[in-house]
Amino acid sequence: MIYIARFCIIFVLLTQAYSVFATSAKVYVWRNEQGVLVFSDSAKPGAEEIDVKEASTIKSSIDTSILDIKPKVIDNHYQVEIIQPANQATVRDNNGSVYVSGRIKPIFKRGLRIQLYLDDKPYAKPQTHSMFALRNVDRGEHQIKMSLFDDKGKVIATSSPVTFYMHRASVNKVN
Numbered sequence: 001m002i003y004i005a006r007f008c009i010i011f012v013l014l015t016q017a018y019s020v021f022a023t024s025a026k027v028y029v030w031r032n033e034q035g036v037l038v039f040s041d042s043a044k045p046g047a048e049e050i051d052v053k054e055a056s057t058i059k060s061s062i063d064t065s066i067l068d069i070k071p072k073v074i075d076n077h078y079q080v081e082i083i084q085p086a087n088q089a090t091v092r093d094n095n096g097s098v099y100v101s102g103r104i105k106p107i108f109k110r111g112l113r114i115q116l117y118l119d120d121k122p123y124a125k126p127q128t129h130s131m132f133a134l135r136n137v138d139r140g141e142h143q144i145k146m147s148l149f150d151d152k153g154k155v156i157a158t159s160s161p162v163t164f165y166m167h168r169a170s171v172n173k174v175n
Helices: 002-021
Strands: 027-031 037-040 048-050 079-084 089-092 098-105 113-118 121-127 131-134 140-149 155-158 162-167
Touching (some): 079 140
Parallel strands (some): 079 155, 089 162
Antiparallel strands (some): 027 037, 113 121, 113 140, 140 155
16 A cells, blocks of 8 residues: 555656656656655766656647737827817807817827817817817807827827807897
8 A cells, every 4th residue: 555655656756757857958866765766857876867758849729920919009190180060060059058079099198188279269278188168159150170289288280170150049139
């Protein structure tokens, strides 16, 4: 029974030693004072060199060359576009409210600011998102555009101007 247990332990150690030392140049084996087999990569008097075969390698059958694992480089060529209101649209609101929405391409990254211009005058302060709410806009024709600023305050993109018409109820009474 003891011999079977020793044999199992030696077998497990030999199997583990094979996987650990498979890439080593030489493996040596000897018995210590208690009679247990010892495996090592350094020679000792009375040790025998074991012939270790090269480990077999298995290549994956999955082609990973098609995977896009490179980090994306964000192009610094920006474009700004006004989505809402549409060009030549009529906005009907008695309070004079207009909701303006823009799109930044390729991506609106940290540090960028966007400024809205109403009739070539800055509206409010530059902000970090491209949605604006205009209040109390007078009746008539108006033009809006957006400019994108980098973190140093330099204009890096400007939208095409959009013309819209504000329609508000008149306070004048008709006879």
